[in-house]
Amino acid sequence: MINHSLKELSQMLAKKEVSSVEMAQTFLERIQKYNPQINAYITVDADKTLTQARAADAVIAAGNASALTGVPIAQKDIFCASGWKTTCGSKMLENFIAPYDAHVIAQFDAAGAVNLGKTNMDEFAMGSSNETSYFGGVKNPWDLERVPGGSSGGSAAAVAARLCPAATGTDTGGSIRQPASLCGFTGLKPTYGLVSRYGMIAFASSLDQAGPMAKSAEDCAMMMNVMAGFDERDSTSLNHPKQDYTSELNKPLAGLKVGLPKEYFAEGLDADVAKVVDAAIAEYKKLGAEFVDISLPNASLSIPVYYVLAPAEASSNLSRYDGVRYGHRTAEYDDLMDMYMKTRAEGFGAEVKRRILIGTYVLSAGYYDAYYLKAQQIRHLIADDFKAAFKQCDIIMGPTVPSTAFKTGEKSGNPVEMYLQDIYTIATNLAGLPGMSIPAGFSHGLPVGLQIIGNYFDEARMLNVGHAYQQATDWHTQMPEGIE
Numbered sequence: 017m018i019n020h021s022l023k024e025l026s027q028m029l030a031k032k033e034v035s036s037v038e039m040a041q042t043f044l045e046r047i048q049k050y051n052p053q054i055n056a057y058i059t060v061d062a063d064k065t066l067t068q069a070r071a072a073d074a075v076i077a078a079g080n081a082s083a084l085t086g087v088p089i090a091q092k093d094i095f096c097a098s099g100w101k102t103t104c105g106s107k108m109l110e111n112f113i114a115p116y117d118a119h120v121i122a123q124f125d126a127a128g129a130v131n132l133g134k135t136n137m138d139e140f141a142m143g144s145s146n147e148t149s150y151f152g153g154v155k156n157p158w159d160l161e162r163v164p165g166g167s168s169g170g171s172a173a174a175v176a177a178r179l180c181p182a183a184t185g186t187d188t189g190g191s192i193r194q195p196a197s198l199c200g201f202t203g204l205k206p207t208y209g210l211v212s213r214y215g216m217i218a219f220a221s222s223l224d225q226a227g228p229m230a231k232s233a234e235d236c237a238m239m240m241n242v243m244a245g246f247d248e249r250d251s252t253s254l255n256h257p258k259q260d261y262t263s264e265l266n267k268p269l270a271g272l273k274v275g276l277p278k279e280y281f282a283e284g285l286d287a288d289v290a291k292v293v294d295a296a297i298a299e300y301k302k303l304g305a306e307f308v309d310i311s312l313p314n315a316s317l318s319i320p321v322y323y324v325l326a327p328a329e330a331s332s333n334l335s336r337y338d339g340v341r342y343g344h345r346t347a348e349y350d351d352l353m354d355m356y357m358k359t360r361a362e363g364f365g366a367e368v369k370r371r372i373l374i375g376t377y378v379l380s381a382g383y384y385d386a387y388y389l390k391a392q393q394i395r396h397l398i399a400d401d402f403k404a405a406f407k408q409c410d411i412i413m414g415p416t417v418p419s420t421a422f423k424t425g426e427k428s429g430n431p432v433e434m435y436l437q438d439i440y441t442i443a444t445n446l447a448g449l450p451g452m453s454i455p456a457g458f459s460h461g462l463p464v465g466l467q468i469i470g471n472y473f474d475e476a477r478m479l480n481v482g483h484a485y486q487q488a489t490d491w492h493t494q495m496p497e498g499i500e
Contacts, residue, residue: 037069097131119215124243154172189322194441195229205227207475273305274412279316296413
């Protein structure tokens, strides 16, 4: 059961080969067995999960099931879920019980999916390794001495170790795609605004986007059918027509024009990772795709632009955590200002404090024009590069991450080196484009991802491109040794 796709699990439930309760119990038992060493989940509540599963079984028995009714899904702990602890990986929200459902949670509930639990993450989604979580770092199931990537590292490890059939994640600068590459599964960041951010705890509002994390492109397509849709409660939600993301999965790739940006194959890319990506490109040529060389001349500026804009937005968004309304409050203080200062000093971790300080600095009166405004201007240039590129090709391909998973603690002392892990993923967030990572092979026993970037609202074509490759290869079916 643990290796079945979402489609297969749905069919098993429909044929009464297994009940939703039995399916949920299988994964709950795996979580109980493996989570102590992997630390993929922050919160598991078997009673809540099994209550949902029993309700799903009743819906199935009545003949009213939809595609994901009764299927267990793990939820990143950045989404508010009514009655569930929602921590965002921070001491600041260690005991916060969400009073309402995020739009994404409500959509899965309406589809009849079963919530398996809340997955671990970098604190307030700030990190590329899942080492900044207040609840401890997550381990990569392929090598427990290595990181799973971040910030959606808990969801990534849970999918890779088969502690869930699929999970949700969020991607601000690569936080779905980078862990998908490091843990060997499929992850999709949709077009900005396609999935509502309502009830998703904010890091950088103009960059954050929720998306699916699963074993295959087909699984992600099924999840997108649930997640995507207009939500009037989110001012950035786009009123894009609903579509069936599974409908184009089996289209042939003959005539597909794929762009290869020279900047993504330059210095900094690990040689073994490059070989895996080259092999994937060769497979696509067999499938009928045509390749053209393209350039994204401002791609190298993505990292500095991101680390001006994202901290600036984080500084604004995280100002609400002051110990007054909800969340952590220091036990002893002299006056209101002292309470603010001690609460925030105790509640936030080092990486969050670093980004708040950077953000506050670039937004200050003397530096706004020099840093924040200039970064916004370069952001437009990065988006223009993609517009020009898509006049030459239908899809862009390249590596997702410049290397395989690194060892825990290896980069934590050098923030800039850590930030460079997202060098190939950040530009799509700055441009608001959809991006996807699919498993493409291994380097020294560790997974390597291939990144697929599409034009706005081109998720169906991207999923088709990923699915075609996965029909011809079996990298996405591989499972870490030692995880049975």
